[in-house]
Amino acid sequence: MIRFEKNRELDMAFSNFLMSMIDVNKYLTEILDYTGKILTPGMEKNLVSILKKYNVPYDGLKYDIKKLTDNPYYRDIKLSRVCTDTVRYEKDIIRKRTLISMNFHKPIGKYLFHYHPIGYFETDIEMPVLKEGDRVWMSPAISEIESMGDGIERGKGKCLTMGLGIGVLPYLWLLKDQVESVTVVEINQDVISLFEEYIRPQFRTDKKLDIIHGDALEYYNEEFLSRFDYVYIDFWESTDDGLKWYTKLMEKKVNLPYVDYWLEDTMLHEVKYIVAPYLTALYKGMSIADYISSMDGDSWDIARKANRYFKTRNDVIRTEDELLGIIHDKSILREILSI
Ligand SMILES: C[S@@+](CC[C@H](N)C(=O)[O-])C[C@H]1O[C@@H](n2cnc3c(N)ncnc32)[C@H](O)[C@@H]1O
Incomplete structure (x- = not known):
């Protein structure tokens, strides 16, 4: 089983991991009031100060509409004729200055903070949407295009x-x-x-x-x-x-x-959210069985996989860099899932 040397550096590192997960929740709660809303200049100013507070990278919330309108799929492929037994076309209008997600979430920093790139277009934009019942089935949305x-x-x-x-x-x-x-x-x-x-x-x-x-x-x-x-x-x-x-x-x-x-980094980030608390429990000498049984569904399965993986390791972790090296290593995370 992987082991840890108890020291101040690792105390701090584990505490920083925990803080970063708490900060994500605070950040998401703070920006929730703005999502999907038409931003007034005052709202935009407040939102920018939230982004700055959490060190979210941003160079303005205004997105160049050409990112969408110059995209060859958006430009060349018209979906308005689509009509099948289950799927029908609808034209959605995204009103100017409406705050939308421009991509799926992205990790930043050394620990587990992440954010959604958000922004708005300066003019109204038509968005073709294919619906299955009331549910959006497919749409060439900016977040889909950017994430690919x-x-x-x-x-x-x-x-x-x-x-x-x-x-x-x-x-x-x-x-x-x-x-x-x-x-x-x-x-x-x-x-x-x-x-x-x-x-x-x-x-x-x-x-x-x-x-x-x-x-x-x-x-x-x-x-x-x-x-x-x-x-x-x-x-x-x-x-x-x-x-x-x-x-x-x-x-x-x-x-x-x-x-x-598609979205591999975002999905692996979710795995880190299970692995980091697992290692914290191990470091603090808490019950791993309790940690695993506190999970449900797919998370429970991943926590069990993490436990099986770390049992196969015999090394001793002494520094923050070694800890970061485990939590952020794509090949380790993939191996955990592969068990
Ligand atoms: C998110 S969409 C793909 C979007 C596509 N990349 C594009 O550019 O438009 C997912 C597609 O995967 C298909 N799909 C779901 N499960 C599948 C499976 N097990 N094998 C193959 N295709 C599957 C769905 O029917 C759907 O068409």
Whole structure:
């Protein structure tokens, strides 16, 4: 079992981890009053002072609308004709100066603080939305596009993605010179049919786009993945269901450097929220059984995995750097989930 030397440096480090988790809650509570609201100049000033108080990086809340309107998917693909038995189009208007999320949450600092990039556009903007009943099913929202940024950027040669959605990533890949072809694995035949009828005909490219009707979990194996130059896995709706699916993938122990996962850092941040208190309990000599049983659902499962992983280690942690090295190490977090 991993062990710790009891010292002041580690006392402080554990206390800072805890404080950073408390600060996130305080920060989120403070900005909640502004989210989704049209910001008056006075509200904007107050909001900026909150961001500064928590050292949230920001260079103004005003977002350049061109980030959205110049995006080739937003510009070229019109969803207004979409109408199926289950999915229908709606035009949403985001009013100018409405505070919205521009991306999924991002970690900052040495400990566990994180924030959502937020901002507003200076003019009203039309946002196409596909709805399933009252629920937004898909939309080329700025947060979706921004959060796929690394995956879009890294795409080259033969690309594979799992999860078709409305085909934002396939389209943006196909427009890149470095991308030769795109393959997509999609489980839902209705999604494929919608795409084939309404979306693919608008794609301004002749490059090869193959869609395989199948389950990502079955295709997630080294033999299949090694046919591609770059792979981006994106078949969850958000971090809420994502961590469960991402864990299932890690359990398959495929480890290829050219495979990335949508929202991976955000999901691993959730794992850190379980691992850090687990290590704190261990450091303070508290009952690990009590810690694990205080968790529920997927967190309980991850806490048990963490316990199994740390039992296999025999090292002694003496410094804050060593502790940070464990909590923030992607390969350790992936290994914990893979157990
Ligand atoms: C968030 S969307 C993907 C968005 C897509 N990246 C885009 O650019 O529009 C998730 C998609 O994954 C599909 N999906 C869900 N579970 C799946 C599975 N096990 N295998 C393959 N596709 C799956 C859903 O039907 C949905 O189309």
